[in-house]
Amino acid sequence: xxxxxxxxxxHPLPIxxxxxxxxxxxxxxxxxxxxxxSAYNEDWLQDLLYxxxxxxxxxxxxxxxxxLVPICRELLTPAGPLDVLYATRExxxxxxxxxLWRNPEARRKVIGxxxxxxxxxxHWSYExxxxxxxxxxxxxxxxxxxxxxxxxxxxxxxxxxxxIDAVSRNLRRGELxxxxxxxxxxxxxxxxxxxxxxHGTLHFTFGLIEMAIYQMPNGMQLVQPRVLAHSEIIRRxxxxxxxxxxxxxxxxxxxxxxxxMPRPDLEQQRLKFSNFWSEWLEKYPLDDQSQPxxxxxxxxxxxxxxxxxxxxxxxxxxxxQSGKAGVYISFRREPVSDRIYxxxxxxxxxxxxxxxxxxxxxxxxxxxxxQIWRDFGDQMLTQQRAEVxxxxxxxxxxxxNTFRPRIDAVLRDx
Numbered sequence: 091x092x093x094x095x096x097x098x099x100x101h102p103l104p105i106x107x108x109x110x111x112x113x114x115x116x117x118x119x120x121x122x123x124x125x126x127x128s129a130y131n132e133d134w135l136q137d138l139l140y141x142x143x144x145x146x147x148x149x150x151x152x153x154x155x156x157x158l159v160p161i162c163r164e165l166l167t168p169a170g171p172l173d174v175l176y177a178t179r180e181x182x183x184x185x186x187x188x189x190l191w192r193n194p195e196a197r198r199k200v201i202g203x204x205x206x207x208x209x210x211x212x213h214w215s216y217e218x219x220x221x222x223x224x225x226x227x228x229x230x231x232x233x234x235x236x237x238x239x240x241x242x243x244x245x246x247x248x249x250x251x252x253x254i255d256a257v258s259r260n261l262r263r264g265e266l267x268x269x270x271x272x273x274x275x276x277x278x279x280x281x282x283x284x285x286x287x288x289h290g291t292l293h294f295t296f297g298l299i300e301m302a303i304y305q306m307p308n309g310m311q312l313v314q315p316r317v318l319a320h321s322e323i324i325r326r327x328x329x330x331x332x333x334x335x336x337x338x339x340x341x342x343x344x345x346x347x348x349x350x351m352p353r354p355d356l357e358q359q360r361l362k363f364s365n366f367w368s369e370w371l372e373k374y375p376l377d378d379q380s381q382p383x384x385x386x387x388x389x390x391x392x393x394x395x396x397x398x399x400x401x402x403x404x405x406x407x408x409x410x411q412s413g414k415a416g417v418y419i420s421f422r423r424e425p426v427s428d429r430i431y432x433x434x435x436x437x438x439x440x441x442x443x444x445x446x447x448x449x450x451x452x453x454x455x456x457x458x459x460x461q462i463w464r465d466f467g468d469q470m471l472t473q474q475r476a477e478v479x480x481x482x483x484x485x486x487x488x489x490x491n492t493f494r495p496r497i498d499a500v501l502r503d504x
Contacts, residue, residue: 104304104312116304116312120273135301136163136173136188138313139271143176145315146269148184151297153463154412155182155267159241162226169206175223177237179245180412180468181256182265183211189272204268208294212264216257249468256411264294271299271315360388366408366471366479367392374483381490394490400497401427404489406482410471415478416463417485419493423456430500431458437496444492447485460493 106114139146143158158176165175176184185207189200211219216237224234237257242248260266304312367386376383382395390409396402401422408415421427434441435451442449450461462485470478 104314106306114307116306119303119305119311132173132188132190135190135271136186139186139188139315140174145313146186146271146299147315148267151269152267152295154180154414155184155295158184159244161237161240162223163230165222165226167207167210167222169210170203172204172207175226177241177257179241179248179253181253182260182267183257184267184269185211186269186271189270200270204270208264208266208268211261211266214261216254216261219257219261252411252468259411266294267297268294269297269299271301273301362471363390363408364388366475370406370479370482373479374487376490377487378490378494381494394486396494396497397501399426399501400430402430402497404486404493406486408470408478408482410468413467413470414463414465415470415482416461417482417489418459418461419489420457420459423454423458426501426504427458429504430497433500434460434493434496441492441496445485445488 103118104116106116108114140160140163143160146158148156148158155178157178159178161175161177163174164171172185173188174186176186178184185204187200187204214222220237223237223240227240228234238248238250238253241253242250299315302314302316304314306312364386370392371383371386384393384395387393390407392406392408394404394406396404396419401424402419403421404417404419406415406417421431431453438451445462447462450459450463452459452461464481466474466478
C-alpha cells in the first residue's frame, strides 16, 4: 500500500551570514529555460550524486534506505541503462535517475522508465545483478568488482552470505527505492503521483528530489537537494516463490515491518526467534496483567491481541536482517477504528509524553498506525540481545499502558 506525500511547491531562499554579520539573500541559478546555464547537464548531475550520496535526503523519504553506498553508473538492463545504483549494508537497493527537464518528451517518459527498471530488477537473480555491476565498473573505472566488495569497502565485517540473501530477497520482492533527481519537477507532481499510485502492484518506495543551486558571493555554488514528493509504504507485503510462481501470504496482514526467513534455515530461524521471544516475555512481563499475550512467536513479530472490535493489532518487532527493532500498533480502516485513531490523535501530546520517544503517526486509505523504531545493527539477537530486549520490554509496557485504556474508553462510549 502506498500513500503519496507531496511537499510544498515553493521554497524560501537561503540567507548567507558572513563573519561580519552581513546578510546576503542567495539567488537561485536556473538550470533550464531561457536563462538556464548549459554548464549543468544530466551527466554532471549524475556524477555529483554518485560521488556524494550523503547529500540526498534519504531519511525524509524512507529511513530504512539510509546510509547509501554508491555502486556504479550506467548499469545496463533490458529496459535501458539506469543512471546510478546504490546499496545499503542491509542489502537494500536504490535506483536514481538524473533528469533536467529541457526535453518535454523526457518529462513524460522518465517515470515510466524508472518503473521499467524496477520491473526488470525484480526478475533478476543476485548473480545477474552482480555480473551487470562488474561490467559497469569495468567500463567506467577499468576494474571489475562485485557488489559485495564495493559495499564491504565502507562497511567492514559484513557477512557475505547474509548480504547476498538480503539482496536476493529484496530483488524478488521488488523492494527498491526509486529516485528521480532534477530541476523544476514540481509542475507535474500531481500527474506523477497518480501514475505511481496506478502501479500499486510494485513494492517500491518512490521519491522526487529537486536540485536547487544558488550563487555564492565568492563565485562558488551551493547545491541543495530537497524532497518534493515521496511514497510511504504503510504495509510491506512479503512475496514468496512457490512452485515457480509468486504468492502473497496473508494479504490482510497489517505488519509494518515483516521479514521473510531464509528457506534452508527455516527451522533454525524459528527456534532462534522462539527462544528470543520466550526469554523476552519472561524477563519483561507487562504491568497490565489483563492484556492478552500470545505464545512466543517463531518469527520477527511478537503479537499482542487488542479488543477485536477495535480492528487493531499490537506488535513488537525484531527484524534481524535490517537490524531494526520496534513496537507498533495498527488499525484497519473502519468507522470504529477511525474514531479510535481520531481520539488518539486528539490526545497526541499526552501520548507522546507518556511514550517518551519520538512517535511516528501514519495513515493510508486502509490502515492507521503508530510506530517507533530503533537501529541496533546486525548483532541485535546476539551481542546486543539484552539491550534490545530491555528496550522492547520498556517500550511495549508504555504502549500497553498508554493505548489500551484509551482504546477501551472509545469502545465503551460506543
